[in-house]
Amino acid sequence: MFFNLSLDQSSMESPKNLIIVIFGASGDLTSRKLLPAIFSLNIQKLLPAKYAIVGIGRTKLSNEDFRTKTSEAIVLYSEEKVTDQNLVSEFVKNTYYHSMDSSSADDYTELKTLLKEIDSKYQIGGNYIFYMATPPSLYESITINLAISGLCKEEEGFRRIIIEKPFGYDLESGRKLNSTLHELISEDQIFRIDHYLGKETVQNLLVTRFANGIFEPLWNRNYVHRIEITSAENMGVGERGGYYDSAGALRDMVQNHMLQMVGLTAMEPPSSLDADAIRNEVLKVFQSFQPIKEEDVPLQVIRGQYTPSLIRGECVTGYRYEKGVLPTSRTETYVAIKFFINNWRWGGVPFYMRTGKRLPTRVTEIVVHFKQTPHHLFQREAGKISSNQLIIRIQPDEGILLKFDMKEPGAGFKVTNVNMDFHYRDLANTRVPAAYDRLLHDVMLGDGTLFSRDDEVETAWKFLEPIQKAWANNKAIKVFGYPAGTWGPEFANDLIEGEGLTWRYPCKNLADEELYCEL
Numbered sequence: 001m002f003f004n005l006s007l008d009q010s011s012m013e014s015p016k017n018l019i020i021v022i023f024g025a026s027g028d029l030t031s032r033k034l035l036p037a038i039f040s041l042n043i044q045k046l047l048p049a050k051y052a053i054v055g056i057g058r059t060k061l062s063n064e065d066f067r068t069k070t071s072e073a074i075v076l077y078s079e080e081k082v083t084d085q086n087l088v089s090e091f092v093k094n095t096y097y098h099s100m101d102s103s104s105a106d107d108y109t110e111l112k113t114l115l116k117e118i119d120s121k122y123q124i125g126g127n128y129i130f131y132m133a134t135p136p137s138l139y140e141s142i143t144i145n146l147a148i149s150g151l152c153k154e155e156e157g158f159r160r161i162i163i164e165k166p167f168g169y170d171l172e173s174g175r176k177l178n179s180t181l182h183e184l185i186s187e188d189q190i191f192r193i194d195h196y197l198g199k200e201t202v203q204n205l206l207v208t209r210f211a212n213g214i215f216e217p218l219w220n221r222n223y224v225h226r227i228e229i230t231s232a233e234n235m236g237v238g239e240r241g242g243y244y245d246s247a248g249a250l251r252d253m254v255q256n257h258m259l260q261m262v263g264l265t266a267m268e269p270p271s272s273l274d275a276d277a278i279r280n281e282v283l284k285v286f287q288s289f290q291p292i293k294e295e296d297v298p299l300q301v302i303r304g305q306y307t308p309s310l311i312r313g314e315c316v317t318g319y320r321y322e323k324g325v326l327p328t329s330r331t332e333t334y335v336a337i338k339f340f341i342n343n344w345r346w347g348g349v350p351f352y353m354r355t356g357k358r359l360p361t362r363v364t365e366i367v368v369h370f371k372q373t374p375h376h377l378f379q380r381e382a383g384k385i386s387s388n389q390l391i392i393r394i395q396p397d398e399g400i401l402l403k404f405d406m407k408e409p410g411a412g413f414k415v416t417n418v419n420m421d422f423h424y425r426d427l428a429n430t431r432v433p434a435a436y437d438r439l440l441h442d443v444m445l446g447d448g449t450l451f452s453r454d455d456e457v458e459t460a461w462k463f464l465e466p467i468q469k470a471w472a473n474n475k476a477i478k479v480f481g482y483p484a485g486t487w488g489p490e491f492a493n494d495l496i497e498g499e500g501l502t503w504r505y506p507c508k509n510l511a512d513e514e515l516y517c518e519l
């Protein structure tokens with residue numbers, strides 16, 4: 001199952017009949033991601049024979065209103081080309097809407113009755129999935145209310161809860177959230193979505209490493225010089241300023257997506273493809289992080305915030321001018337971290353990760369830089385060093401690139417660096433499935449492999465705790481301004497160990513001019 005490029009139903013177990021209850025049904029996540037993903041599963045014939053979707057929100061809507069909204073969302077956001085409107089009309093017949101206050105325990109009696117009615121109408125057999133597409137502040141109260149009303153009890157069928165990151169705000173709140181959930185439901189009923197794990201190329205990391213005999217023998221401190229993981233976005237915070245200003249890049253991207261990519265890149269081979277076998281290995285990586293001391297944070301972590309600039313003649317606003325952001329905000333929109341993994345495989349190998357908004361392009365990639373040859377036999381251009389790199393492009397243009405040296409044809413031994421390049425788009429008849437399709441389908445099947453487990457989440461917070469503390473306690477630690485459209489603060493280059501070495505820059509800076517750059 002782990003190895004399919006598309007969600008090919010021929011090799012898939014079919015989920016049991018079920019009801020998906022979406023809290024926060026009138027929100028952006030529901031219309032942009034969830035409803036289109038469920039529709040796409042329907043087109044791929046991956047939904048069970050009988051299913052219903054119940055949207056929950058405070059807004060008063062009729063079933064008909066919700067069905068109209070669902071159709072619109074599918075047409076606008078679905079990755080499936082909707083050529084036959086009948087398919088949408090048939091699909092929305094299975095959607096329902098229920099207006100209630102999800103923080104009020106009293107409102108759950110009616111919900112329970114409604115679910116019972118739908119259950120018997122469709123002969124569901126008691127299998128319910130509750131998706132919390134709500135602000136995280138509601139996760140605990142919704143789970144408590146579901147538990148009080150008996151909706152979490154797995155008597156007839158399964159009861160599963162999906163939550164979206166952030167899973168807490170720091171180590172303490174992350175632990176508290178886990179312990180509240182555990183008092184009410186068991187860990188295997190909880191599915192913590194990290195949509196990066198739903199990305200085909202992230203899963204392919206395991207296949208690249210463990211299905212090929214050629215990479216794994218080199219995948220260690222003897223041959224690897226350093227590893228770089230980048231997740232760059234060219235967009236700003238857009239309409240999400242209010243949320244982002246209290247999160248920042250460390251909580252928004254590093255605690256989850258970036259660390260999961262580190263985990264899969266650095267882990268030992270799992271004993272099987274069983275959910276816990278894989279998550280145990282990721283956890284071991286997290287447990288082996290060399291703790292960053294609070295006093296070393298300025299040396300190992302660089303944070304930045306985008307400032308206004310001119311890109312191709314157009315003014316691009318700075319972070320502090322975005323809607324919902326404090327004009328004096330010190331929230332980081334960029335973070336770069338140098339760290340080590342203290343184990344036999346990686347001892348002494350520097351790992352670098354960086355992520356940021358308003359960088360020159362959108363790219364997520366993992367770059368494995370191999371060590372140089374022990375003796376340089378061939379002449380190269382001044383300043384050029386040999387570099388074998390394996391670049392795993394997570395997005396866009398998903399694929400794998402191997403850089404190696406070859407002889408330039410002609411007299412002498414002039415060496416040049418060339419590419420061996422695989423693009424997913426070159427595979428015939430393949431569509432890279434959207435992350436939410438895959439993840440929702442896995443929840444329906446009860447497969448937790450691609451979801452963050454409680455101990456992984458807490459260990460990730462533990463690693464980041466000194467950074468959070470240093471930033472909170474030491475106001476002298478700078479937030480570097482970087483003009484929108486550039487690769488972040490130049491100081492981030494100082495993190496990279498080795499003369500003349502820098503981050504890999506997949507493209508150039510875009511900013512023509514800095515309009516204001518003081519923080």
Ligand code: BG6
Pocket residue numbers: 233252253364
């Ligand atoms: C989300 C973050 O989890 O991931 C966003 O909250 C970020 O801030 C997004 O933009 C990036 O996801 P992707 O799939 O576009 O790389």
